Amino acid sequence: xxxxxxxxxxxxRNGNSERLLRMLNFRFQISDYWGDCRGFTYVAxxxxxxxxxxxxxxxxxxxxxxxxxxxxxxxxxxxxxxxDAIKRYHDAGPPNSNRLPSSLDDLLSDPNSAxxxxxxxxxxxxxxxxxxxxxxxxxxxxxxxxxxxxxxEEPFKKDHFPxxxxxxxxxxxxxxxxxxxxxxxxxxxxxxxxxxxQTQSQSILxxxxx
Numbered sequence: 001x002x003x004x005x006x007x008x009x010x011x012x013r014n015g016n017s018e019r020l021l022r023m024l025n026f027r028f029q030i031s032d033y034w035g036d037c038r039g040f041t042y043v044a045x046x047x048x049x050x051x052x053x054x055x056x057x058x059x060x061x062x063x064x065x066x067x068x069x070x071x072x073x074x075x076x077x078x079x080x081x082x083x084d085a086i087k088r089y090h091d092a093g094p095p096n097s098n099r100l101p102s103s104l105d106d107l108l109s110d111p112n113s114a115x116x117x118x119x120x121x122x123x124x125x126x127x128x129x130x131x132x133x134x135x136x137x138x139x140x141x142x143x144x145x146x147x148x149x150x151x152x153e154e155p156f157k158k159d160h161f162p163x164x165x166x167x168x169x170x171x172x173x174x175x176x177x178x179x180x181x182x183x184x185x186x187x188x189x190x191x192x193x194x195x196x197x198q199t200q201s202q203s204i205l206x207x208x209x210x
Contacts, residue, residue, distance in 0.1 A: 079179030085120035100143035146180025
């Protein structure tokens with residue numbers, strides 16, 4: 001015979017069991033929910049990585065081209081600076097002396113001047129190689145009349161050069177961009193891409209970005 005106290009214990013145990021079952025069921029539902037969320041997060045992450053990969057394949061070549069264009073502009077600016085410095089060095093000498101520097105250091109400090117006379121602020125590095133390893137263009141008397149890069153890379157820029165550098169059009173290598181000043185005898189006209197000693201070049205190139 002079940003007593004009253006036995007019935008209360010039974011109902012208590014039965015109630016506890018029901019609450020336990022409800023708690024377990026709730027936990028299973030939470031686990032299923034977070035499992036679905038983890039699955040969704042994984043798929044979303046894979047999609048994002050895939051999109052980023054495609055974006056990088058598009059952006060990287062574009063960025064490479066932009067950097068190359070900037071280096072080309074810097075090379076044109078620096079090459080013009082060397083050419084103009086050689087011209088100023090020549091013009092500072094006696095008339096018809098055909099004076100040219102024997103080294104690039106002469107452009108930083110004129111050895112023939114009693115006072116310090118500079119025609120170039122510094123010996124610039126070649127932006128294409130990152131070094132000051134310029135190839136010197138010499139005349140018959142072993143004097144410097146120009147410089148050019150050692151880089152054998154193909155230029156991106158093929159046309160629309162400043163007037164004094166029109167000869168660079170369609171060149172296959174940066175080493176073919178020769179920045180040369182050749183003195184022209186008085187009374188003659190300088191060929192295209194070269195200014196005479198009596199005239200200042202009208203072409204303006206913007207300095208490279210700092």
